[in-house]
Amino acid sequence: MKKVLSILLIVLMVGLILAGCSSKQAQQPAQQEQAQQQQQSQPQQEQAKKDKYEFAVIVKATDSDFWQYVLIGANNAAKDNPAIHVTTYGPPSEADIDKQVSILENVVNQKPDAIVIASTSSDATVPALEKAHDQGIKIITIDNKVKTDKIDSFLATDNIEAGGKAAQKLVDELKAKGIPLKGKVGIISAMAGVQVLIDRDKGFTDKLKELAPDIQIVGPRYVDNDVLKAVSAAENILTANKDVIGFFADNNMTGDGLSRVITERKLQDKVVAVAFDSDPEEIKALESGALKALILQDPYGMGYKGVMSAYDALQGKTLEKYINTGSTVVTKENMNQQEIKELLDPTLKKK
């Protein structure tokens, strides 16, 4: 008897914790019950306008600044528009592709009005997204293209173009320093097999070949999105090649690792390093000159515009199939402009 009681207690506690953590705690269950009662009493009809829309925003991972910025954008869109309620989801890390698929399946089951998703895989989420679209849920994909036409719009950085900007900036810096355009440039890539990174590296490589055909490219070296492994990769490239004149890191983790090596070895004047994205460490590196430029996407814009596009679609507007959310080259010179500051640190815009 004691045992059974204690077990029941445990279950109750877990249940209470689950209920207590529910972000939609107070209003949500009541609302859903109402909705359900309505459904039971009358067949569901396509209502033209509701006074409250449920949006699900699913990002690739919860463990990175970049995706947190997307969520800030999405939440701000909801705060600016009282008719929108946003719930955010994401697996612990970008390697958890199957966890993301599971989350999506569970979300579709809840029948939100719209889903805004940064899908880690271009294929894995297709069946669930198509099913959702067939049910009349509006689908907006952000950051990564998904291989289906059953979406309402796709918002992303043109990563090939952005990678090209990195190469352009690197060559400009080399010329400004009077370093001849021959020798080696190392590429440090966060992860193998991720399309946006493949695009960035390709954009960078193609542009560099065009601008400076005599430069040899070393890498990409893949580092499992781990700062420490990025440090080692940069060190090893420097050890193995005596004529390294530049580096390209294709996200913030690799940028952090790279800037650390350049700072430690005091290579600010000998090596031109350019990296992607922004985080506090990278911003420090930009100030110190360890990194000469950061190529910034607009994660905040992806989240904000993603939610707004979904809202427009619900209002019956036709959307552009593809919206380029743009990329910006940030340098020590322009980093203090308000606009760039907000790009570097979208938490400034948190409402």
Added chain:
Amino acid sequence: MSINSSAKKILGKDKSLSEGTIIIVFLALFVLLSVAVNGFFTANNLSNLVRQTSINGVIALGMTFVIVSAGIDLSVGSVVGFSGMFAAILMTQMGMSAAVSTILALIAGTLVGLINGILIYDGKVPPFIATLGTMTVFRGVIMLISGARMVSGLPKSFVNFAQTSFLGMPSLFVVWVVMILISSFIIAKTRFGRNIYAIGSNTEAARLSGINIRTNMYMIYGYSALMSSIAGIMLVSRLANGIPTAGGGYELDAIAAAVIGGASLNGAEGSIIGTVVGAMLMSTLRNAGDLLGIDPFILQILIGALIVAAVLIDQVKKQNK
């Protein structure tokens, strides 16, 4: 405790079971969620739930064999990735049929288990170290054969498998159920099954009583790798790509499922039914968390706490005996 007695039957031994508690906890939680959470107890969600559990569920079956024998297998995640990638490459680049590629991938994956067995028995390398080695080696092999790129363009028939149903149940779940039945049969009805417990309890005593430790070790780690290979094929079908990072970290989920289900890392304790419930419990929490829109960080804390709590309760019960 009817559950305990039936579980005893399945196990074919008269030992007090630690999974009794977890089964009750799971059933109670399940009932609670069905009542309290909108959309939880619906055909659609339940079929999602079992599909989401199936892949880890299959890996955890093999892991249970290993843990009962007082070993550990860290290579399962890499085997998942390796067999899946191997099949994907055979299908896309060698133009082989889905069936042939799958069989070859299962054989290749199972060989990793054989390597583990050889390292552990013949090389006297502790299981933790041996499988840590093969885990790292085969992640490297995956990167090498795939050029660290996603492999797409798999045959439709293969990709659709994960979406299909069989007898009204998701095909992935059906595969898991078949593996559960096979594993239960092995444990309950075969000499090999009994040997695993004997080895886990005391390897030296098992050797003296005439059990061939070498053969059994090869079979235990081979079985674990075979299960992971099957899971690898399931995963590729579910994700529609061969993904270089696929399966990373799965070893920990599989160990967690077995341990929540009452398996002891000291060996000789653990059961198939316990592991099945352990895997279900974790994915049920995740599933309910998504339905409720719980902060994913809180969810992670809960699942971590669950792993420790399961073992803690078990220890407390033992001390009270």
